[in-house]
Amino acid sequence: MAVLATPPLAISLPSITSTATSFNCRPQSTTSVPIRSTPRRSAAAASQLCTHENLTIDKSSLNxxxxxxxxxxxxxxxxRVRSFYSFQPSFGIEDHKRYLAEHEFEALKERVAGKRVGFxxxxxxxxxxxxxxxxxxxxxxxxxxxxxxxxxxxxxVGTLDLNRCLKLPDxxxxxxxxxxxxxxxxxxxxNVCVAKExxxxxxxxxxxxxxxxxxxxWGVSDLYVHVAVDNEPAKNLYMKSGFVYESDEPARQARFLDRPRRILLWCGLPITY
Known part of the structure; x- marks a missing residue:
C-alpha cells in the first residue's frame, strides 16, 4: 500500500526521486541524510499508489x-532506502544507495540503543x-x-519504528x-513502509x-502516527487499525520545514497492570 533535529545535510541528485511507498511521514532528526516518504518538491506524490505489480505471499511464513x-x-x-526513493540507472547509483542505507543504519542503531537525543x-x-x-x-x-x-x-518486507517519548523532533x-x-x-x-512488490x-x-x-x-496508553494530509491510503490503513484524527500541522510550519503538511492520528491502548 502506498500508504511506510532537522537533518543537517540534504542530498539532491537528479538520479534519485522520492516515491510514495511509505505509510507515514518519517520523523525529523532520524539521520544526517533526509530519507523521506514524501518529496520536498511535490506533495501530490504522497498519495500516488506504486504501479509495481503486487505479488501474493504465503502469510503462514510471515513473521x-x-x-x-x-x-x-x-x-x-x-x-527504507529502497521504499522511500526511486533510483534511475546512472553511474555510481549503487554507491549512493549504500551511502543512504549506512546513514539510516547508524541512526537506527543509535535510536534503538537509546543514544539519539529526542527519542x-x-x-x-x-x-x-x-x-x-x-x-x-x-x-x-x-x-x-x-x-x-x-x-x-x-x-x-515491511518495517516501522515504535518510539516511546513525549514528542518526535519537528x-x-x-x-x-x-x-x-x-x-x-x-x-x-x-518509518512505516512495505516493499512495493x-x-x-x-x-x-x-x-x-x-x-x-x-x-x-511497554505500558503505553496513547499511540500516535503522523501522516501526510493527502496520503489517503495511509489514513485508511491507520483508521482501519483504530486510529482517529487528533490535530493537524499548521500550513506555515510545513512551509518552513519545506515538506507536505501532516495530520496527527491517535489510538488509545488498554492499560494493563
Whole structure:
C-alpha cells in the first residue's frame, strides 16, 4: 500500500526521486541524510499508489517481531532506502544507495540503543519472510534486504519504528496523556513502509497491529502516527487499525520545514497492570 533535529545535510541528485511507498511521514532528526516518504518538491506524490505489480505471499511464513540483530537492522535500513526513493540507472547509483542505507543504519542503531537525543525507548519492528520464498518472487528485494536469523536467511518486507517519548523532533506533539509519566505512556509510530512488490498483502496492517501489542507491553496508553494530509491510503490503513484524527500541522510550519503538511492520528491502548 502506498500508504511506510532537522537533518543537517540534504542530498539532491537528479538520479534519485522520492516515491510514495511509505505509510507515514518519517520523523525529523532520524539521520544526517533526509530519507523521506514524501518529496520536498511535490506533495501530490504522497498519495500516488506504486504501479509495481503486487505479488501474493504465503502469510503462514510471515513473521512480525522486534529486530534483535544488527543484520536485521541493516536489512530494514536497506528496505527504507529502497521504499522511500526511486533510483534511475546512472553511474555510481549503487554507491549512493549504500551511502543512504549506512546513514539510516547508524541512526537506527543509535535510536534503538537509546543514544539519539529526542527519542525515548525505540524498537524496530519488522515483517520478514524466508529468503527461499522471496527469491522466487523478487530477486532484487531478496538481495537487497536479506539477513540471517539463527541460521535461516530471511528478508525484511515491511518495517516501522515504535518510539516511546513525549514528542518526535519537528513533528506535531500528541496531547494524551497529560501530566507526570506522559513520557512513558505516549508513543509514536514512524518509518512505516512495505516493499512495493508486497503491497496489498495486509503486511502494513499486521505491522501496526503488532506494534500496538508491543506498545501495550511497554505500558503505553496513547499511540500516535503522523501522516501526510493527502496520503489517503495511509489514513485508511491507520483508521482501519483504530486510529482517529487528533490535530493537524499548521500550513506555515510545513512551509518552513519545506515538506507536505501532516495530520496527527491517535489510538488509545488498554492499560494493563
Amino acid at each position: 512480525v517481531a522486534v529486530a534483535n540483530s544488527e543484520g536485521e537492522l541493516w536489512a530494514a535500513s536497506c528496505l 525515548g525507548r525505540v524498537s524496530c519492528i519488522n515483517a520478514t519472510l524466508p529468503a527461499s520464498q522471496v527469491s522466487g518472487l523478487s530477486d532484487d528485494l531478496c538481495s537487497a534486504c536479506k539477513f540471517s536469523d539463527d541460521g535461516e536467511d530471511r528478508v525484511v 513533528e506535531i506533539t500528541g496531547m494524551k496523556p497529560k501530566g507526570i509519566g506522559a513520557d512513558f505512556a505516549r508513543a509514536y509510530l514512524s 508486497m503491497l496489498r498483502n495486509g503486511i502494513g496492517y499486521t505491522l501496526v497491529t503488532n506494534s500496538k501489542m508491543v506498545a501495550e507491553d
